[in-house]
Amino acid sequence: MAAARARPADDGRWQVDKKVPVSIIVTLLIYGMSGLWFIQDIKRDVEILKAAQPIQKERDVRQDNDSVAAFALIRDNLREMNAAMKESSTSVNAKLDRLVESQRYVERREDAATPARKGR
Numbered sequence: 001m002a003a004a005r006a007r008p009a010d011d012g013r014w015q016v017d018k019k020v021p022v023s024i025i026v027t028l029l030i031y032g033m034s035g036l037w038f039i040q041d042i043k044r045d046v047e048i049l050k051a052a053q054p055i056q057k058e059r060d061v062r063q064d065n066d067s068v069a070a071f072a073l074i075r076d077n078l079r080e081m082n083a084a085m086k087e088s089s090t091s092v093n094a095k096l097d098r099l100v101e102s103q104r105y106v107e108r109r110e111d112a113a114t115p116a117r118k119g120r
């Protein structure tokens with residue numbers, strides 16, 4: 001009977017040991033300290049961001065104003081280019097009209113001169 005009590009694991013039941021190893025205690029303490037350190041870093045980063053927020057807002061407003069001014073310059077440049085292209089196209093159209101008229105004049109002179117040559 002004494003032999004049966006010495007080997008309780010042989011009866012197929014689970015056995016829970018009430019002892020906690022020191023390594024688990026040390027590991028849990030290290031995890032806890034690491035978590036606290038991580039939380040402290042996050043708090044420090046949040047404080048830095050809070051301090052930088054007004055500066056960032058000012059920078060954002062300045063960039064918005066600069067971009068609006070840049071778009072206005074681009075729009076003005078495009079309008080100037082459009083006006084210059086219209087003027088240039090008007091000039092080209094006038095030159096083409098003169099060229100077509102001179103070509104028609106030459107063709108009319110040649111047509112008028114051709115029957116006179118045949119008649120000789």
